[in-house]
Structures are given as structure tokens and as C-alpha cells.
Amino acid sequence: MLLRRLREVMAEPAPAQLRLDRITVLIASNMVSEVCSLYVMRADKTLELYATEGLNREAVHLTAMSAGEGLVGLIATNAEPLALQDAQAHPAFSYRPETGEEIYHSFLGVPVLRGGNTLGVLVVQNRTHRVYTEEEVEALQTTAMVLAELIASGELQSLGGAGQEPAARGPLQIRGAPLADGLGLGHVVLHEPRIVIGNIIARDVEAEIARLETAIGEVRSSIDALLERGDIAHGGEHRDVLETFRMFANDQGWLRRMREAAKTGITAEAAVERVLSDSRARMLRSTDPYIRERMHDLEDLANRMLHRLIGKDPVRSRADMPDNAILVARTMGPAALLDYDRARLRGLVLEEGGQTSHIAIVARAIGIPVVSELENATSLVEAGDAIIIDGGTGDVQIRPSPNVESAYAEKARLRARRQAQYRKLRDRPAVTKDGVAIALQLNAGLLVDLPNIVETGAVGIGLFRTELQFMIAERMPSAKDQQALYSAVFQSAGDVPVTFRSLDIGGDKLLPYMPRIEEENPALGWRAIRIALDRPALMRIQARALLRAAQGRHLRIMFPMVASCSEFARARQLVQGELEWLQRSGGKVPSKLSLGAMIEVPSLLFEIDEIAREADFLSVGSNDLMQFLFAVDRGNKLVADRFDTLSRAPLRAIRHAVARASLQGCPVTICGETAGRPLDAMALIGIGIRSLSMSAASVGPLKAMVLALDTRPLAQLVDAALDDPHGPEVLRTLLAEFAKREKIPV
Ligand code: PEP
Ligand code: MG
Numbered sequence: 001m002l003l004r005r006l007r008e009v010m011a012e013p014a015p016a017q018l019r020l021d022r023i024t025v026l027i028a029s030n031m032v033s034e035v036c037s038l039y040v041m042r043a044d045k046t047l048e049l050y051a052t053e054g055l056n057r058e059a060v061h062l063t064a065m066s067a068g069e070g071l072v073g074l075i076a077t078n079a080e081p082l083a084l085q086d087a088q089a090h091p092a093f094s095y096r097p098e099t100g101e102e103i104y105h106s107f108l109g110v111p112v113l114r115g116g117n118t119l120g121v122l123v124v125q126n127r128t129h130r131v132y133t134e135e136e137v138e139a140l141q142t143t144a145m146v147l148a149e150l151i152a153s154g155e156l157q158s159l160g161g162a163g164q165e166p167a168a169r170g171p172l173q174i175r176g177a178p179l180a181d182g183l184g185l186g187h188v189v190l191h192e193p194r195i196v197i198g199n200i201i202a203r204d205v206e207a208e209i210a211r212l213e214t215a216i217g218e219v220r221s222s223i224d225a226l227l228e229r230g231d232i233a234h235g236g237e238h239r240d241v242l243e244t245f246r247m248f249a250n251d252q253g254w255l256r257r258m259r260e261a262a263k264t265g266i267t268a269e270a271a272v273e274r275v276l277s278d279s280r281a282r283m284l285r286s287t288d289p290y291i292r293e294r295m296h297d298l299e300d301l302a303n304r305m306l307h308r309l310i311g312k313d314p315v316r317s318r319a320d321m322p323d324n325a326i327l328v329a330r331t332m333g334p335a336a337l338l339d340y341d342r343a344r345l346r347g348l349v350l351e352e353g354g355q356t357s358h359i360a361i362v363a364r365a366i367g368i369p370v371v372s373e374l375e376n377a378t379s380l381v382e383a384g385d386a387i388i389i390d391g392g393t394g395d396v397q398i399r400p401s402p403n404v405e406s407a408y409a410e411k412a413r414l415r416a417r418r419q420a421q422y423r424k425l426r427d428r429p430a431v432t433k434d435g436v437a438i439a440l441q442l443n444a445g446l447l448v449d450l451p452n453i454v455e456t457g458a459v460g461i462g463l464f465r466t467e468l469q470f471m472i473a474e475r476m477p478s479a480k481d482q483q484a485l486y487s488a489v490f491q492s493a494g495d496v497p498v499t500f501r502s503l504d505i506g507g508d509k510l511l512p513y514m515p516r517i518e519e520e521n522p523a524l525g526w527r528a529i530r531i532a533l534d535r536p537a538l539m540r541i542q543a544r545a546l547l548r549a550a551q552g553r554h555l556r557i558m559f560p561m562v563a564s565c566s567e568f569a570r571a572r573q574l575v576q577g578e579l580e581w582l583q584r585s586g587g588k589v590p591s592k593l594s595l596g597a598m599i600e601v602p603s604l605l606f607e608i609d610e611i612a613r614e615a616d617f618l619s620v621g622s623n624d625l626m627q628f629l630f631a632v633d634r635g636n637k638l639v640a641d642r643f644d645t646l647s648r649a650p651l652r653a654i655r656h657a658v659a660r661a662s663l664q665g666c667p668v669t670i671c672g673e674t675a676g677r678p679l680d681a682m683a684l685i686g687i688g689i690r691s692l693s694m695s696a697a698s699v700g701p702l703k704a705m706v707l708a709l710d711t712r713p714l715a716q717l718v719d720a721a722l723d724d725p726h727g728p729e730v731l732r733t734l735l736a737e738f739a740k741r742e743k744i745p746v
Contacts, residue, residue, distance in 0.1 A: 184347025422700025462693025622672025
């Protein structure tokens with residue numbers, strides 16, 4: 001009854017404040033309380049009194065307290081109800097004289113939650129030392145759910161002072177982990193659209209309870225059926241996930257809470273949503289990774305229930321995507337990203353996904369900025385919200401204020417201007433002021449990378465990561481699939497050389513369809529060339545696909561993670577065996593076959609003379625080389641800043657490799673991330689590197705750097721610093737000063 005009256009008041013054409021006032025009167029009388037107050041969470045994380053029945057009306061919009069302050073703050077922080085017989089005896093009680101609340105003893109407050117976020121706090125108070133029953137707490141929580149809808153609708157925005165609007169729909173700035181550089185301005189598209197519950201209030205409580213029971217039963221039996229069917233890989237659902245589902249689906253606590261919520265007079269779907277929101281709020285406050293992981297299971301399960309209850313297919317029509325879409329997702333697979341219309345994508349926001357995740361690799365390849373590790377991001381936004389993401393810093397601006405928006409728009413214009421300047425450099429050869437040619441090449445791995453050759457004017461593909469095709473596929477690519485991709489690469493590349501790297505899987509590069517092997521130290525484990533040598537069929541099939549795709553052109557292949565000359569020799573033998581087979585069977589053989597080794601494992605630095613004699617070329621994989629040189633896990637944020645790529649150890653190591661290899665006439669390229677950063681690249685040129693391979697976005701800035709550079713004073717400076725036993729451990733400042741002096745854009 002109360003819920004229906006609330007709905008009516010909310011729908012009245014009266015001003016928002018008036019409706020809020022009426023709502024508090026209604027709730028107070030329904031709860032038989034003298035006081036009912038609504039506090040709304042502002043963007044600045046303070047809780048402002050928005051309406052009250054019973055306390056001094058003058059305090060409305062005046063009383064504000066920080067989250068964590070007083071009983072109201074405590075409820076907001078813990079996202080849990082609090083019922084007290086004697087509020088003033090509670091240690092968190094904070095007295096606000098303007099409210100006149102000293103005469104009220106008992107206190108019941110509940111958080112106003114939506115999607116696990118606290119939007120406010122709803123309180124009732126009584127003069128007597130009243131004991132609020134569990135049913136009463138439950139009823140107030142249901143009321144709060146209706147109020148959450150009102151706050152989230154944005155109708156209260158005008159009631160807050162400037163800059164103090166309710167947080168629910170106000171500007172919000174958050175920072176995550178930057179995964180792919182770039183600026184994106186646009187509007188939110190939820191990858192998995194939230195199920196919108198249109199109907200909160202039950203017409204017939206018994207009928208809703210029955211609907212809930214049916215849905216519970218159906219979801220349970222569908223999970224059981226999936227588990228029994230045996231082909232549990234179907235639809236990407238793995239057995240352990242389903243087992244956890246089953247556990248939750250039978251969890252009595254969860255079921256009971258949903259049933260209790262339904263008894264308070266809301267629809268079955270609203271009951272599911274409410275319990276999910278409560279649980280999410282609680283789990284978000286937990287630091288236990290296991291509990292947080294379970295939150296996703298619970299969410300998936302709740303979504304299954306909601307689908308059954310509402311019966312709508314969650315897959316949105318891709319056609320109604322805005323022109324400047326910023327996708328917001330909990331997690332996402334690379335194939336799903338490629339399903340979207342690239343022309344309309346401006347960015348991607350993820351709750352989870354690391355630097356080396358496949359989605360990050362694909363997003364970089366298609367050139368959209370990505371920010372990850374934004375907790376609860378999917379619940380902080382609504383579809384269509386304005387949003388800005390900065391993939392360079394990790395900043396995300398949700399519903400930005402006009403000032404912020406124009407600042408970013410200006411930044412985006414500046415970037416575009418710079419990009420236009422880089423484009424003008426496209427056809428200019430990368431030659432330094434003193435006439436040294438530097439080969440600027442591309443790192444690639446997917447079909448979507450190929451147009452970048454023409455767009456950037458790169459002189460080759462210095463690293464084609466063949467494993468990416470394997471990583472984004474749902475099953476092992478066949479020999480035919482592989483050959484088709486390599487043929488397309490040759491076709492797009494035309495005359496520019498391409499260096500294919502043989503499969504670099506294992507370590508952090510897992511294939512979804514390959515059984516996972518538990519290893520204590522996967523980075524040091526069974527990976528890359530080690531797998532290739534132990535499972536030669538894999539390498540043979542790939543070599544054959546490459547040899548065939550070359551169609552008489554020059555074929556370059558390099559092997560990853562080579563730790564010794566003998567490993568290289570064995571890999572070479574495998575490829576040469578395939579070449580001979582092709583020759584014997586009358587196939588078209590490449591005009592030339594060049595085989596190279598990657599320098600990623602420090603041991604190879606101490607066999608540099610031998611490997612330079614054996615291999616046709618070398619390529620330094622600086623990502624892995626740094627990882628092993630400094631013993632710093634490349635994917636671990638905790639240790640990421642424990643070393644500098646411009647310190648003397650790696651610079652000496654690479655200088656040594658280049659110098660010794662050149663004595664044998666063996667060219668050395670560098671293809672890790674350092675090659676794409678102008679200051680790092682400048683240092684590498686200083687120690688003798690003449691070929692760099694990088695992502696498409698780096699080619700322009702690097703060419704601008706090369707064109708402004710004189711290698712002679714640079715080499716002198718770097719050599720002197722590296723040869724001086726008392727020289728600096730880190731050369732960054734020295735190099736930055738040099739660049740500034742010489743007006744080199746880095
Ligand atoms: C590297 O290790 O530097 C490299 C280029 O290979 P990947 O990043 O693919 O491991
Ligand atoms: Mg590597």
C-alpha cells in the first residue's frame with residue numbers, strides 16, 4: 001500500500017522538493033515514526049539532508065556530513081542497515097544541533113542502494129526506545145529501493161547547490177589502469193545492457209512469490225542440465241563456473257533473502273535486483289579476492305533469473321549504437337570487441353583486464369583507448385551518459401561538467417593536429433640530420449593491423465605476433481586458417497618485408513582451448529620455442545603455412561624466447577625440413593628464407609657471437625629481456641616501477657649485443673615497447689640500434705624524433721655515460737636534457 005502511494009506521489013506533477021517532503025511524511029506515518037529523513041550522497045562524498053518530516057525543516061540542504069561521519073555516514077560506508085534502541089549511546093552518534101533530533105531515542109537507517117552504490121541514506125526515528133523488527137527493517141529497505149530510482153532518475157539534480165549535486169547523476173571522476181593510449185569522448189554503451197526493471201511494486205504479492213519460486217526452480221534445473229549434458233565447454237561455460245553457480249543457486253541465505261524481499265510487496269524481479277544490489281554493496285567492500293570473484297558468479301546467476309522473469313533477450317541491437325560509443329564492460333573477449341562497428345567506437349572501459357590481456361592487444365590494434373580496473377564501472381554509468389576516457393593516464397570522466405568537457409575537447413583537437421602533422425611525415429624517409437637511416441617498422445598480429453602499413457608509412461613489419469590469431473580464436477586455427485592469414489599479410493605488405501614470429505604461447509599468453517598446465521613460474525616455464533621444440537608438429541604446421549603463403553617471396557621467421565644457440569639450431573632444422581618437403585613436392589618455395597632469433601633471455605647475450613653467426617638476424621624483445629634482466633614480472637603492477645628502461649644495465653646489454661652482432665654483419669632490430677617511446681628509442685639509436693619495430697601510433701612521433709636528431713653527439717654522450725664507472729645508474733635525465741638542448745621532440 002505504501003509503495004503504491006509512493007509511486008503516485010513520485011508521479012505527481014509537483015516540484016521535486018514538494019514531492020520529497022510528501023514522501024517523508026508518507027514513510028513516517030507508515031512506519032509509525034515521528035521522524036523520516038532522506039540524506040542524499042553528493043558527488044563530493046558528503047551526505048546532505050534533502051527532506052525530513054519531524055526534524056527541523058530549516059536543516060534541509062544545510063546539514064551535510066562526510067561519508068563515515070555519524071550514524072548516517074556509517075550506514076553509507078558499510079552499506080548496511082542499522083537499528084538502534086538508543087541512538088545517542090552509539091559511539092558513532094554525532095549531534096547536529098540544527099536538526100533538533102536530541103529528543104528521539106530510537107533510530108533505524110538503511111542505505112539507498114542501486115547497483116551496489118550508495119546513493120543516500122533513509123532514516124526513521126522515534127521518541128521511545130523502540131525495537132524495530134526485522135520485517136520493519138526489510139520494509140524500509142524496500143522503500144529505499146523506490147527512492148533509489150527517484151535519485152537515479154536525475155530529478156533531484158536541481159535541488160543541490162552548484163557542484164554539490166547528487167552523486168548518482170552528477171559528474172564523477174575516477175582513475176583506472178591505462179591499457180591503450182588515446183582520448184575518447186562519447187557516450188556510454190553497456191556491453192551487457194543492464195536489465196531494466198520497469199515494475200517494482202507488486203499487484204499481487206502471492207503471485208510474485210510464486211513467480212520467484214518458478215524462476216528459482218528453472219534456473220536451478222537449467223544449470224543441472226548443463227552440468228549433466230557433459231559438453232560443458234559449450235557456450236564458454238566451464239565446469240567450475242557452473243559448479244559455483246549450482247552452489248549459489250542452492251544457497252539458502254540468498255534464496256531466503258529474495259523471498260523475504262518479495263514478501264515486502266515488490267515484484268519478483270525487483271526482489272532479485274534488491275538482494276543482488278545489497279550483496280554487491282557488501283562484497284565490494286571486501287578485500288578478499290575470493291569473495292569478489294564470487295560476486296561475478298552471483299551477478300551472472302541473478303541475471304539469469306532476471307532474464308527468466310522479464311523474458312527479454314539481453315543482446316542489444318548493434319544498429320542503435322551511437323556514433324561515438326564508449327563501451328563499458330565488466331570483462332570482454334577480443335572477438336566480442338571485433339563484433340562492434342569500429343567506425344563508431346571511441347573507447348573501452350573495463351572493470352577487469354590487464355596489460356597483457358587479449359582485449360588490450362586487440363584494442364591497441366584497432367586504435368581505441370582503453371582504461372581498465374575500474375571497480376563497479378558498469379554500475380556507475382547509465383547507457384547514454386556522456387563519458388570521456390584518457391587511455392594515457394587512466395582518467396575517466398563520467399557525465400563531465402562543461403568545463404571538463406571543453407578542456408578534453410581542446411586536448412583532443414591538439415592531438416588531432418599533431419596526428420595531422422605526423423601524417424604529413426608519412427612519406428618522408430626516417431633519416432637523421434647526419435644522414436643515418438633508421439628503419440621504423442610495425443608490430444602487428446591481426447588482420448585489422450594491416451591497413452596501418454600504408455597509413456603510417458612504416459618500412460616493414462618487424463614483429464608479426466602469430467599467436468594473436470590463436471589467442472582470439474575459439475578453437476585451434478587450422479593449417480588453412482593460418483595460411484589464409486599469412487597470405488593476407490603478404491598481400492597487404494606488398495614490397496615491405498614482414499618478420500613473422502613463430503608461435504609465442506604459454507607464460508601469460510594462454511589459449512582458451514588448450515588445457516591449462518599448472519606451473520609454479522609460468523614466465524619461466526613451458527612456453528614459446530620450448531613448446532615448439534617439444535611439440536614439433538605445431539611448429540611444422542605453422543612453418544608449412546608460412547612457406548606456402550610466401551608464394552615465392554622472401555620469407556622471414558624468427559623464434560621467441562631462444563635461450564641457447566642449440567635451441568635456435570633445432571628450430572631452424574624444423575623449418576628447413578619443411579622447406580625441403582615443399583621443394584620435393586613441387587610447391588613454390590620462397591625466393592629467400594631468413595631465420596632469426598629473439599633476444600629475450602639474458603643467457604643469449606653471453607652467446608652473442610655464436611648466435612649472430614648462426615642467425616640471419618636478431619631482434620631484441622625488450623619486454624621480456626627487461627623482465628628477466630631485472631627479475632621483474634612484466635604484468636605485476638606492484639613491481640612495475642622498480643626499474644628504468646634507461647638505466648645502464650639494459651643499455652649496456654643491448655649495446656654489447658649490437659656491437660658484437662654487427663661484427664658478424666648480423667642486423668639487430670628491437671621490437672619491445674621501449675622501441676616505441678621516443679626518448680627510449682633515441683637512447684637505443686645512441687647505442688647503435690638502426691631498426692625499431694613498434695605499434696602504429698608510435699611511428700609518427702618516432703619519425704619526428706629521428707628527423708631532428710644528430711646521432712654523433714648523442715652516441716658520444718651515451719657512450720661516455722655508460723663507460724664511466726662513476727656515471728649515473730639511470731640516464732633518463734641526461735637524455736631528456738640532451739633532447740631539450742637539441743630541440744628533439746621526445
Ligand atoms: C618482447 O618480449 O619484447 C616482445 C616483443 O614480445 P612479446 O611482448 O610479444 O612477449
Ligand atoms: Mg616476448
